[in-house]
Amino acid sequence: xxxxxxxxxxxxxxxxxxxxxxxxxxxxxxxxxxxxxxxxxxxxxxxxxxxxxxxxxxxxxxxxxxxxxxxxxxxxxxxxxxxxxxxxxxxxxxxxxxxxxxxxxxxxxxxxxxxxxxxxxxxxxxxxxxxxxxxxxxxxxxxxxxxxxxxxxxxxxxxxxxxxxxxxxxxxxxxxxxxxxxxxxxxxxxxxxxxxxxxxxxxxxxxxxxxxxxxxxxxxxxxxxxxxxxxxxxxxxxxxxxxxxxxxxxxxxxxxxxxxxxxxxxxxxxxxxxxxxxxxxxxxxxxxxxxxxxxxxxxxxxxxxxxxxxxxxxxxxxxxxxxxxxxxxxxxxxxxxxxxxxxxxxxxxxxxxxxxxxxxxxxxxxxxxxxxxxxxxxxxxxxxxxxxxxxxxxxxxxxxxxxxxxxxxxxxxxxxxxxxxxxxxxxxxxxxxxxxxxxxxxxxxxxxxxxxxxxxxxxxxxxxxxxxxxxxxxxxxxxxxxxxxxxxxxxxxxxxxxxxxxxxxxxxxxxxxxxxxxxxxxxxxxxxxxxxxxxxxxxxxxxxxxxxxxxxxxxxxxxxxxxxxxxxxxxxxxxxxxxxxxxxxxxxxxxxxxxxxxxxxxxxxxxxxxxxxxxxxxxxxxxxxxxxxxxxxxxxxxxxxxxxxxxxxxxxxxxxxxxxxxxxxxxxxxxxxxxxxxxxxxxxxxxxxxxxxxxxxxxxxxxxxxxxxxxxxxxxxxxxxxxxxxxxxxxxxxxxxxxxxxxxxxxxxxxxxxxxxxxxxxxxxxxxxxxxxxxxxxxxxxxxxxxxxxxxxxxxxxxxxxxxxxxxxxxxxxxxxxxxxxxxxxxxxxxxxxxxxx
Numbered sequence: 001x002x003x004x005x006x007x008x009x010x011x012x013x014x015x016x017x018x019x020x021x022x023x024x025x026x027x028x029x030x031x032x033x034x035x036x037x038x039x040x041x042x043x044x045x046x047x048x049x050x051x052x053x054x055x056x057x058x059x060x061x062x063x064x065x066x067x068x069x070x071x072x073x074x075x076x077x078x079x080x081x082x083x084x085x086x087x088x089x090x091x092x093x094x095x096x097x098x099x100x101x102x103x104x105x106x107x108x109x110x111x112x113x114x115x116x117x118x119x120x121x122x123x124x125x126x127x128x129x130x131x132x133x134x135x136x137x138x139x140x141x142x143x144x145x146x147x148x149x150x151x152x153x154x155x156x157x158x159x160x161x162x163x164x165x166x167x168x169x170x171x172x173x174x175x176x177x178x179x180x181x182x183x184x185x186x187x188x189x190x191x192x193x194x195x196x197x198x199x200x201x202x203x204x205x206x207x208x209x210x211x212x213x214x215x216x217x218x219x220x221x222x223x224x225x226x227x228x229x230x231x232x233x234x235x236x237x238x239x240x241x242x243x244x245x246x247x248x249x250x251x252x253x254x255x256x257x258x259x260x261x262x263x264x265x266x267x268x269x270x271x272x273x274x275x276x277x278x279x280x281x282x283x284x285x286x287x288x289x290x291x292x293x294x295x296x297x298x299x300x301x302x303x304x305x306x307x308x309x310x311x312x313x314x315x316x317x318x319x320x321x322x323x324x325x326x327x328x329x330x331x332x333x334x335x336x337x338x339x340x341x342x343x344x345x346x347x348x349x350x351x352x353x354x355x356x357x358x359x360x361x362x363x364x365x366x367x368x369x370x371x372x373x374x375x376x377x378x379x380x381x382x383x384x385x386x387x388x389x390x391x392x393x394x395x396x397x398x399x400x401x402x403x404x405x406x407x408x409x410x411x412x413x414x415x416x417x418x419x420x421x422x423x424x425x426x427x428x429x430x431x432x433x434x435x436x437x438x439x440x441x442x443x444x445x446x447x448x449x450x451x452x453x454x455x456x457x458x459x460x461x462x463x464x465x466x467x468x469x470x471x472x473x474x475x476x477x478x479x480x481x482x483x484x485x486x487x488x489x490x491x492x493x494x495x496x497x498x499x500x501x502x503x504x505x506x507x508x509x510x511x512x513x514x515x516x517x518x519x520x521x522x523x524x525x526x527x528x529x530x531x532x533x534x535x536x537x538x539x540x541x542x543x544x545x546x547x548x549x550x551x552x553x554x555x556x557x558x559x560x561x562x563x564x565x566x567x568x569x570x571x572x573x574x575x576x577x578x579x580x581x582x583x584x585x586x587x588x589x590x591x592x593x594x595x596x597x598x599x600x601x602x603x604x605x606x607x608x609x610x611x612x613x614x615x616x617x618x619x620x621x622x623x624x625x626x627x628x629x630x631x632x633x634x635x636x637x638x639x640x641x642x643x644x645x646x647x648x649x650x651x652x653x654x655x656x657x658x659x660x661x662x663x664x665x666x667x668x669x670x671x672x673x674x675x676x677x678x679x680x681x682x683x684x685x686x687x688x689x690x691x692x693x694x695x696x697x698x699x700x701x702x703x704x705x706x707x708x709x710x711x712x713x714x715x716x717x718x719x720x721x722x723x724x725x726x727x728x729x730x731x732x733x734x735x736x737x738x739x740x741x742x743x744x745x746x747x748x749x750x751x752x753x754x755x756x757x758x759x760x761x762x763x764x765x766x767x768x769x770x771x772x773x774x775x776x777x778x779x780x781x782x783x784x785x786x787x788x789x790x791x792x793x794x795x796x797x798x799x800x801x802x803x804x805x806x807x808x809x810x811x812x813x814x815x816x817x818x819x820x821x822x823x824x825x826x827x828x829x830x831x832x833x834x835x836x837x838x
Contacts, residue, residue: 024175028339032174034181036333036342037354038133038158039165041172043087045158046076048101051126052134062105062123069119078148085119092124096264097168098183098217099476101130111218111261112268112293129476133160139365141358159358161468162476163189163351165333166211177339179332182214182231182239187477190469196348197466204233204345211344212484213239214327219260219481220244223324228484231329232344243323244483247310250301253287256314258300262325267293270322271300277320285313307574355465360455367451370444372416377441379417380424384434386411390421499550503766504570506544506582506594513579514570517546544768544807547599554631555586556596556616558649562641563588564634567599587637596653603632613656613681616641617664617691619700620648623736624688625679628655643687654706661707663731665716665743665756668695672740673731676706690737703756712758713784716744717767717794719751719802724791725759725782745790755806763808767795770804779808 034041040048050072056063069084077084090096092104095111106122109115116122136159144153169183192210196202213228222228223240231237244260261267271291277283285308292299304313318324331342335350342350383390393410397403404418413421427433454460501517547553549568556562563586571580582594596616601608609629617623624642631641644650654662656676665671672692679689694700705714710728717723724744731741744753759765761780768774775795782792795803 028174028177029334029337032172033177033179033332033334033339034165034170034172035157036165036335036340036347036350038160039163039168039170039333040158041087041170043072043077043079043084044091044101046072046154047084047088047091048126048130048134048158049137049155050076051102051124051130052137056125058103058126058128058131060125062103062125065104065106065119065122065124068124075152076147076154081119088124089116089122095218098215099127099129099162099167099186101127101133101168103127111266111298113266129162132162132472132476133158133164135159135161136358136362139362141361141365157354159362161355161472162186163193163348163469165351166347169214170333174339177332178330180328180330181333182327182329183216184211184213185215185478185480187473188212188215188480190473190477192344193348193352193469194466196345197352197462202345204343207344207348208232212480214329214482215480216241216263216327216482218263218265219483220262221483221485223485225484225486227326227329231331235329235331235341235343235346237329239327239329241325241327241482242318242485245314245323250303253306254304254308254310256302256304256310256317258302258323259298261298261300262322263327265322265325267291267298267300274302274317274321283313283316283320285309285316352465355468356461359461359464363451363454363461367448367455370448370451374441374444374448375414376417376420377437377444379411379413379420380428380437381441382411382413382417383407383421383424384429384437387429394422499548501546501548502567504545504547504553504567505579505768507579510582510588510593511579512570512582512585513573513577514549514567515573515575519575544766544805545597545599546807552600552603554598554600554614554653555594556598556641556650556653557588557592557638558595558644558651559589559592560640560642560644560650561592561638562631563638564603595650598653598655600628600655603628603634611657613658613676614641614653615656615662615676615679615704615706616653616688617651617701617704618642618644618648618688619651620645621664621666621690621692621694621701622648622688623662623664623679623691623704624686625656625676625681626684626686627681630684640684643685645687651701652704654704656706657708659708661733662691662736663705663707663714663756663758664692664701664740665703665753666692666694666699666740667702667752667754668699669742669744669746669753670695670740671714671716671731671743671756672736672738673707673728673733674736675733678736693737693739695739702753705756705758707758709760712760713779714743714787715757715759715765715779715782715806715808716753716791717755717757717803717806718744718746718791719754720749721793721795721797721803722750722791723782723794723806724785724789725779726787727784728758730787742788745788747790750790751802754803757806757808759808765794766807767803768805769795769797769801771798771801773801 030042032041038045047068051068054063054068054071056068065085065088068088069081072084073081088102089104089108092100092102092108094100103125104122105124107117108122137155141159143156145156146152147154165181166184166189167186169181171180172178188211192207195207195210208229213222213225221242221244223242227238227240229237231239241262243258243262245256245258248255248257261270268291271289274283274289278286285305286302287305288303290301290303292301302313302317304310331347332339333342335342390407393406394403397406400422404415404422407413407418407421408415454464502514503517504512504514506512547567551567553565553567554562555565565585569585573579582588588594598614603609609632610627612628613625614628614631615623615625642650658676660676661673662676663671663673682688692701707728712728713725714728714731715723715725726743731743743756744750746752759779763779764776765779766774766776777794785791
């Protein structure tokens with residue numbers, strides 16, 4: 001035959017296809033995926049079997065790791081020694097395995113990513129729970145197959161009494177698929193398995209009453225239950241895990257103390273990344289981070305800055321660092337050699353089926369052995385009953401073979417029985433030994449009957465499985481390590497910021513900030529006020545309003561554009577801080593200023609945006625109504641809200657439900673009241689219609705209110721600190737576009753009108769001077785008076801100071817008790833020659 005005749009031409013495409021399929025199946029079946037029955041991959045199974053063969057039991061001495069690795073490599077696992085040692089190391093790490101299978105001695109690494117020592121330095125032996133996984137392996141309970149060189153047999157699966165796949169989980173990347181199974185608590189898993197044995201029709205929610213959630217070796221807290229439920233029901237889900245933490249005061253500084261990290265999080269890496277985030281200003285409020293972890297346990301200390309709020313800092317750490325991670329459950333395991341996605345019940349069903357198979361095979365093995373022994377005992381008893389004749393027979397035989405044949409012929413014995421009699425020792429001829437034979441025979445007959453009963457009754461077999469499981473639970477069961485926070489969920493930005501009431505202030509020069517409402521106290525009327533904000537000398541506060549952190553804000557500019565922002569995106573500051581320039585937050589043009597704002601709920605809610613409107617008014621008295629839906633699609637550069645004519649500018653914008661009444665007030669002290677439906681809805685680019693006629697060239701609109709309740713009072717404030725509230729019914733309803741009626745008596749003493757608000761007794765009033773002083777008072781302190789009066793003194797005005805802004809606040813009971821009373825200021829206010837307090 002010529003050389004070329006040995007070459008067989010093959011299509012390379014077909015060859016690559018078949019070769020790759022062979023390779024991928026090998027990876028799937030023989031390397032990366034665990035078997036559903038014992039929960040082990042081949043390498044873990046071989047490590048345990050190798051230790052079993054070497055006799056390295058839990059009660060024996062530790063043996064060098066290299067010895068075990070060599071045994072496994074040489075006999076069963078022809079891959080790299082690193083792969084075997086790494087697998088064995090992981091089986092010994094209490095932060096990797098919920099229940100370790102190997103008892104290691106020496107350096108086996110650390111949760112912070114430190115490498116284990118080389119295998120020549122470390123020593124291992126089995127854990128007691130591993131012996132339970134190998135129990136009865138010598139009783140033909142599982143199939144064996146030839147090893148890689150066909151010289152030895154190795155088990156295809158272990159006859160485990162422990163539901164290892166659920167208890168310890170597994171992870172592996174095969175070809176075209178991967179598995180990632182979470183560890184669970186042994187006590188819970190056995191309770192769930194027993195519940196299934198008692199009632200095969202139990203559903204997954206029924207099992208979940210016993211098996212609550214994964215239980216990770218490193219503890220932590222499962223945040224939110226939806227992912228757990230999904231994983232149990234379908235075999236796939238995302239479980240969110242948070243570190244366990246608490247607040248502590250250390251050396252007078254507020255600290256966040258972390259005592260448990262999420263599963264598989266590297267502590268030193270976490271600290272390194274946290275430090276980078278602090279340096280990059282992504283996380284603020286942390287002064288220092290220390291790792292105080294010791295033999296007593298994990299302890300990470302985050303020292304906070306003085307003004308930091310611990311809860312907010314902790315939530316930011318959850319958001320941006322590995323203090324919160326997710327474990328993606330993907331329950332793929334080999335079922336009869338095929339990869340399959342399994343839910344919670346299927347995992348339990350396959351384990352129970354495996355245990356049932358093991359119990360049947362063990363019982364058959366023990367029955368065969370017992371019947372064999374009973375058969376021999378029957379022969380020995382016959383021999384002892386006829387001992388003299390048996391001795392004579394043996395003595396008269398020339399060799400053992402002849403003796404055996406004679407015995408078989410004389411007493412109708414089997415070959416096994418005859419051999420046992422020939423090999424019988426002389427001491428078995430004593431009376432005591434003969435009694436023992438009969439006693440043993442009686443016991444073994446009972447044992448055989450019992451074994452046959454087991455094989456004939458599934459209930460008995462299930463009862464045995466259950467009893468063995470409860471024994472495992474009693475020996476190795478422990479408490480949960482991982483807490484479950486059922487109310488949690490996916491962390492969104494809203495979770496980082498509490499939905500508190502806040503005061504948002506915008507200064508004349510365009511500085512904005514938000515401050516917690518509780519920083520402002522209620523003062524009695526006529527007080528001087530508290531210093532509200534540090535502004536530059538030429539700056540003063542111009543806008544102030546109340547919102548909650550999670551609401552949306554629409555900013556309307558004097559040129560008629562609208563911008564979007566969430567309230568929590570506004571930089572936080574205390575009462576005396578200046579705030580941030582608004583142009584740094586919004587793409588505002590240099591010649592534009594924020595003049596109005598609307599606080600809304602969710603702009604993605606179609607029903608909400610279609611049933612609400614924005615009413616706008618300009619300084620020249622033009623008004624316009626537009627559906628909120630027109631403003632529900634934010635753009636970074638803003639969009640047109642209204643077309644502004646030359647010489648005019650947008651002054652005010654209000655959110656309405658379409659059925660309210662509108663009041664517009666002008667500087668000259670007049671106000672008009674008309675029905676909102678007198679103004680039809682227009683598009684964003686329309687310029688609007690006349691709302692009020694001005695009294696002259698210098699007159700202009702100072703404010704607009706939207707009234708939805710007849711119980712509202714109208715509050716007006718003049719620039720020199722006078723104000724009053726009047727009944728709504730004092731203002732008759734007219735058509736829009738008129739001159740309006742008098743709302744306050746304007747004099748030199750009062751100054752011109754600066755603000756109009758609709759209020760009730762439940763509101764508080766916040767007044768800010770251009771100098772930055774603030775005062776907060778209850779509206780109920782102001783009596784109702786006629787609309788044509790000049791009102792009462794609300795705040796002391798010094799020198800050339802004037803009122804800059806007025807806002808109403810929902811009157812809160814908890815602030816009521818904290819009234820500031822300053823008698824000196826009260827007296828000074830009452831003695832002021834410039835006015836009398838009514």
